[in-house]
Amino acid sequence: xxxxxxxxxxxxxxxxxxxxxxxxxxxxxxDSSKKAVEAMTAEPYGACFIDxxxxxxxxxxxxxxxxxxxxxxxxxxxxxxxxxxxxxETLLASPFLSNVIVRSWxxxxxxxxxxxxxxxxxxSTSGCIGAKxxxxxxxxxxxxxxxxxxxxxxxxxxxxxxxxxxxxxSWLIANAVDELILNALFCAPIDDLxxxxxxxAPRATSRVLDSQAAIEIxxxxxxxxxxxxxxxxxxxxxxxxxxxxxxxxxxELRIRAQGSGIGLRSIVRSGCLILSCEHRVETxxxxxxxxxxxxxxxxxxxxxFFS
Amino acid sequence: MHVTHDExxxxxxxxxxxxxxxxxxxxxxxxxxxxxxxxKEVTRINSVxxxxxxxxxxxxxxxxxxxxxxxLAIVEQLNSFSNFASGGTxxxxxxxxxxxxxxxxxxxxxxxxxxxxxQYRVPSSPCPHCQGRAVFDDTDEFFAFARQVAK
Numbered sequence: 001x002x003x004x005x006x007x008x009x010x011x012x013x014x015x016x017x018x019x020x021x022x023x024x025x026x027x028x029x030x031d032s033s034k035k036a037v038e039a040m041t042a043e044p045y046g047a048c049f050i051d052x053x054x055x056x057x058x059x060x061x062x063x064x065x066x067x068x069x070x071x072x073x074x075x076x077x078x079x080x081x082x083x084x085x086x087x088x089e090t091l092l093a094s095p096f097l098s099n100v101i102v103r104s105w106x107x108x109x110x111x112x113x114x115x116x117x118x119x120x121x122x123x124s125t126s127g128c129i130g131a132k133x134x135x136x137x138x139x140x141x142x143x144x145x146x147x148x149x150x151x152x153x154x155x156x157x158x159x160x161x162x163x164x165x166x167x168x169x170s171w172l173i174a175n176a177v178d179e180l181i182l183n184a185l186f187c188a189p190i191d192d193l194x195x196x197x198x199x200x201a202p203r204a205t206s207r208v209l210d211s212q213a214a215i216e217i218x219x220x221x222x223x224x225x226x227x228x229x230x231x232x233x234x235x236x237x238x239x240x241x242x243x244x245x246x247x248x249x250x251x252e253l254r255i256r257a258q259g260s261g262i263g264l265r266s267i268v269r270s271g272c273l274i275l276s277c278e279h280r281v282e283t284x285x286x287x288x289x290x291x292x293x294x295x296x297x298x299x300x301x302x303x304x305f306f307s
Numbered sequence: 308m309h310v311t312h313d314e315x316x317x318x319x320x321x322x323x324x325x326x327x328x329x330x331x332x333x334x335x336x337x338x339x340x341x342x343x344x345x346x347k348e349v350t351r352i353n354s355v356x357x358x359x360x361x362x363x364x365x366x367x368x369x370x371x372x373x374x375x376x377x378x379l380a381i382v383e384q385l386n387s388f389s390n391f392a393s394g395g396t397x398x399x400x401x402x403x404x405x406x407x408x409x410x411x412x413x414x415x416x417x418x419x420x421x422x423x424x425x426q427y428r429v430p431s432s433p434c435p436h437c438q439g440r441a442v443f444d445d446t447d448e449f450f451a452f453a454r455q456v457a458k
Contacts, residue, residue, distance in 0.1 A: 150324070166412035168379055168403050168444070175351045175380075178326065182353065203327035203355045263354035265387065292405075293444065 001025045002043075006036045006060070007051030011103055011110075012083050016049050018114030023122055033059035037067055041074040047121055050096075052082045061094065078124065078303040087268060087300070097243055102298035113297040116225070116290070120274060120301060128276045128305050130229035130284040131220035143215040146185055146207040153177045156219055160226055165291055172270040173226060176287035177217070179263030180230035184215045188232040188283060196236070229286040237277035239302045274301045281307065308349070308356075310334040317341055322348030325356030331363035338370050347376035347401060347416075352384055357391070360384075364393035375399050376416060385452035397453070404432050408439025419453060427453070 003025045005016040013029065020027035025046050030036040033056045040048060041064075050057050068074045081099040105113040123133040132138040139159075141152060157174035165173065185207065186198045198205075209215050218229040242264065267273050267287050274286040290296050308329045312319045317339050335342070352360065364372060372395030374381070382400050384391045400422075401414040411434055422429075427450040429443035443449075 150326075164410075166405065166410075166444075168412055171351045171380065175353060178351075178353045182327075182355070262357060262387070266354065266383070269383070269387070294446070 001046035002039075003027050004036070004039050004045050004048040005029045006056050007049060007054055007083060009051050009054075009083070009103075011105075012049060012051055015083075015103075015105060015110055015114055018111055019047070019049075019118045019121070022115060022118040030056070032056060033063050036060055037063045040064070041068050041072070044074075044076060045079060046125065047079045047081060048076070049081050049083055049101075052084045052094075061096070078305070079121075081121075087298070098239065098303060099301040100243075100299060104296070104298040109295055109297075112295065116272075116288075116297050117299065120288075120299075124274075124276065124301070124303055128278045128282065128284055128303075129274065129286070130231060130276065131218040131227035131286055131288075132229075134227050134286070134288065135220035135222045135225055137222065138218055138220040141217045141219070143181070143209050143217065145209060146205070149178065149181045149185075152181065152217060156217075156228055159219060159221075160289075163221055163226060163291075165226065165289070166293070169270075169289060169291070169293055172293075173228065173287070173289055176267045176271060176289075177228050177230070179267060180228070180285045180287060181215065181217075182263060183285060184230045184232040184283075185209075188234045188236050189213065190234050190236040194236070224291050225288060227286055227288045229284050231282055231284050233282050235277050235279050235281040235283055237275055237283045237302070237304065239275075239304060242275060242302055243300070268298065268300055271296055272299050272301075274303075276301075276303050276305070278305045278307060308334070318343045318345065320345045320348065322350075324350055325352040325360060327353070327355040327359075329356055329359055331359060335363070338367060340369070341371040341373065343373040343375060344395075345375050346381045347378050349378045349380050351380045357384055357388065361388065361390055361393060364395065365390065367393070372396070373398055377401065379403055379414065382449065382452070386448065389452075389455060392452075402429055402449075403444040404434075404441040405444035406434035406437060406439045406441040409434060409437040411436040411441075412444065413441070422450065422453065 003020045016027055028039060030039055036056055077096060077098040080096045081101055083101050083103060085103055119134060123129045153174045156177045157170045160170040160173045182203060186201055189198045191197050212233050214233060216231040220227045271287050271289040277283040308325045309322045310319050321344055374395055375398045377400040379401055397419050399416055399418045402417050403414055405412050413435060415432055432441045434441045
């Protein structure tokens, strides 16, 4: 498998080299948009890392549109990763936007960040992923009723503390679980026509969670990491909407309709977010945390699968 | 969320989780001219709680709000939304520390004025568990809200 790198940034080259080594993939550095298009369309690639600010990236879109079309299967969106300095960089216009990795590593942490990210990339090559695909020890909980949210949130927090996570991180993890469950409860449900049915419902609304409304939670861990996945059975994730919500900058919060994405933003400030959706089947929303807040890699992966 | 205060006092002690079940009107009623919120026991605030908080405190026209002993959860929101304090004054916040020796994490209270005077440089602190050296466990971004206000 090949890892394509479209970046002249030395930090990206070091990072990509670590990932390629860990995945045992061939690293191919591309220094022109023409070569990048040739490599992307020649054969399927495992991953393509693109420096969001590079001139090549800006040319890439039009060249790909001319050669194969922007909706060609040759462009593997789930395997395209933008490398950015902050989440707020303007990427929203890119039709390739699926995964964003912030250059939050330094010389000391680059290998550790690469290991975490290569683990996620490897897992996601085979489809929709959740916590159990990332870390070895997994527990699964089913929510029977929406009122169990706080109980589950506290249980996950207790688990994080038992694993040796700091008190502060345990509260951040609890909040992430709370937000992911709220999303599954109110933002995921759609009707047969794909219309959101509970998006504007008061968030204190109590609901029985059975059949398609069922919500499962996976908690997986190893010595250094904890991942929590909330699974809904609607598969209704809208990638562009989620990205615009999760990457908004510090601003004055205007009180408006529900679901403005501040929950997702709170997760990506303290951990990593992996949204994996099998269209109209299920969405697995995972928050991944390292034991030390300062060492968290920062990324949002937003992957869609169509069966 | 729980709120306690002495009869006739304008000092409110907030504690627990602020979420979709929190009803600020129920806890605070019609506040007096000045209210002081002691926030050290606020453990977390979810997105619905953030909106309710801002909606309620912004609706208090002519009321001076003073925030004291802001927990890490409160600072997190101050750093996320420029109107979270709703025009109120932040007097003191808790800072996160992590012991380099035993990895114990704890918080220490600091006046905002002191932080400003020190230009947001936080000295190490002795760990209450092992007396080892504990360091400030965050980055400069932790004080972003204070710098925004100072601009």
